[in-house]
Amino acid sequence: MNPELRRNLWLELSTHRLVAMPAVLFLVFVLFASRNVGDWAEIVFTTAIGFFVVIVHLWGAYKAAEAVTDEVRARTWDWQRLSALDPWRMTWGKLAGATAFTWYGAAICMVAMMVAAIGGAERRSAAVYICGLVALGVTLQGAALAASLQASRKSSRLGQRVGILIVFPVAALALFTLTGAQPPRLVAIEWYGHEFESLRFYSALAVVFALWAVLGAYREMARELKMRLLPWAYPAFALFLAAFIAGFAHESIAFRSTFALSGLLVSLTLAYYGIFADVTSAMSLRRLALHWKARHWRRFLEELPLWVAALAMAFVFALLCTQILSSSAEAPLAILPRSAGLYPFAVLLVGVRDCLILVFFALAPRGRGGPEAVTLLYIALLSWILPAVLAIAGMGAVAKLLMPFGAFNGWQAALVMGVHVAIVAALVAWRWRRWDRAFRGA
């Protein structure tokens, strides 16, 4: 038996808990069913769904998120990091073990759902729906575990919470979408020219996202266990999301532009997530520089911050967008004027500038917490607060130099953002030289 799973089972499944969970759930189902005996099956089915969501999607995700942070707090995490268990065994041991009690409750809810569905016309749909709920549970718990592994490496409070802050709204959206697709509210969804029943489509999608979430948790666990990994997962996920979104384009001509545009936006979103979720510190940057100098290319790639890989992918998608814009007027990029040819690059440069701001603060003399909060402040200042204040003060022309979108054509916007990047890069270079001098003197 997986030792990590067994340790969790020792902690999670006491006799008292094993007895209490079914007793409480049974009483609840009886109570709800007794309110309308004539329609008990529908009531038990709905109640079981509600309890499943609370137990697996909320409580289970919370337990998965606490699986590592609890150990860090109790100072037992070093024992685990020192173990000979490979990352995959550690990942599934934690994922299944820390949430074992919630899945025990979920299994009871599923039995209740199946009992309620017996004899109903929607049996098959109910089974698909349950599969979707289970897959969504795995998705949320996997993402929560990955986020908590990232959080365990962060020093700032914002950095420790960003994963969880993002996981829960996404979870709410996914849950809303899936529950909205349950019978009898089935609608057809067109994807890559094929029609799918919404419930089947969302359930299948939940399964695919569950695989991505478990992969994410595995890779974060592997990084925590000091395994060396090349940074292919973020670009692959961006590619997957772009291809997934492009499937909703109605005409074949729009596919390329939807793919390119969504790829650019997804890559930039992942880069921003990486800014806050991954560790970018003076020391990690210093190690990168040493690997670069020593020409340890593989180690250099292995230690690249996640946002670099996401930005590299964004660059590829920006190139594709520009090529589409300059060659044809495909929807949805057709809404932009031809002069907007370099807009995608201007957007990319905003991401590059913001990542460089993070690097600048990561190189700051040691302060309290990490560089994420102050980076967020300066991003907000440069992108929203200052342009708005300047515009209100009647200095619209200066405001456009801070946020050049809409005011200039693509070339001009890219040029303005290029100047932004150059200024921040110069500041980064200045701080880097100070670091270098300090280390040479050390």
Added chain:
Amino acid sequence: MSSTPLSAPPIAKVSGLRFEYPGVRALDDVSFSLERGTVTALVGPNGAGKSTLLRCVAGLETPALGEIEVAQIDVLEAPRKAHRCLGYLSDFFGVYEALTVRQCLQHAGAINGTPESELTAAVERTARRLGLADRLDVQAGTLSRGLRQRLAIGQAIIHSPQLVLLDEPAAGLDPEARHALAVLFRELQAGGMTLVVSSHILAELDEYSTHMLVLRAGRVVEQRELRPDDAHHARRMHLTLARADERALAVLSSQSQVSEVEVDGAAIAFAWQGEAGAQAALLRALVESGLEVIEFGEVHENLHDSYLRTLAEPRP
């Protein structure tokens, strides 16, 4: 720095290790190797980099540069494989408070690669070794500080690692518990394990250490054997006469195994590289030459003296 015999490959080999914190080079070009079956006292002032070095060797921290091998496994390339061969006790460790001592040891053994069929025996053997056999079914959270420390050491050694790294293992323990720990470490060494023990309590380290590794400001300033017991190593000897006599110098100078003679009146110190028989012959020659010998023997420099002497030497 002393060199290690090359009869067997070293259990651990560190070369060119560099680890940096913001503005501080915690480890700077650290290189050394550890002979099998030795107990190395890792000593140095606060902030010298001892804990960082142990964490790097254990594969818990990634150095900026350098290579680490444990049992000929590259720790940076294959940390999980290396972990089967090493045990590590952190200075700030925790135990699974809700589990029993038996479950804690069972889990530690299993995650470190002990086969399931051998797990029960390993748990009982380790518990006996650490004096925890009568507390196997007690919750770890209810144990005293000393017993928790023993449990943690048990978790670090249950898989019979070849190398055990212990960071301040005796911190917070009473004298009796410290003595028990010293006895345990000698037993582990006798059983073939190699130990590296970092501690500020030099008298305690002196009880069981065979080697000393001194770190200062992130650099290794000395690594040497503490009590060489073979004829190949020069030992410091002292000779005390009833009164100063010039004939002593003549007798000593005639011996090829004698060097670095220092005379201070009736007290003479010298370096000696010879077997026990030759040592007896030297004493006989001294007495037969009419010298009034009242003391003759080896100068035992303890770890405390060695450490202070090393720190007093000018920095390179």
